[in-house]
Amino acid sequence: MVMxxxxxxxxxxxxxxxxxxxxxxxxxxxxxxCAFAAVLYKVVTGGAVDEALRSMIGKALDGQF
Structure with a gap:
């Protein structure tokens, strides 16, 4: 019991x-x-990603209804 x-x-x-x-x-x-956030920030604010996001937003706003 004790055991x-x-x-x-x-x-x-x-x-x-x-x-x-x-x-x-x-x-x-x-x-x-913090290191992952810094790398992700650099990737997202890089030229290629920035241009792709601007292109997608521009196409979405210029869509015909």
Whole structure:
């Protein structure tokens, strides 16, 4: 009976220990998200993408009904 209780307590404590991210993991995740956002910003504001978006919007606004 006592042994089962100890095993259940150990399993519960171990599960809680791995329940969340550590501060270093948050920092790395934030850094990766910022790097991805910077790359995406450069791609979207680049000449080819900008021209394609302008072309699509221009065609949509000049459509005949």
């Amino acid at each position: 089962r209780w100890c095993l259940r307590r150990y399993a519960a404590a171990k599960a809680r220990a791995d329940a969340g991210m550590a501060t270093a993991e948050y920092a790395m995740g934030t850094l990766a998200a």
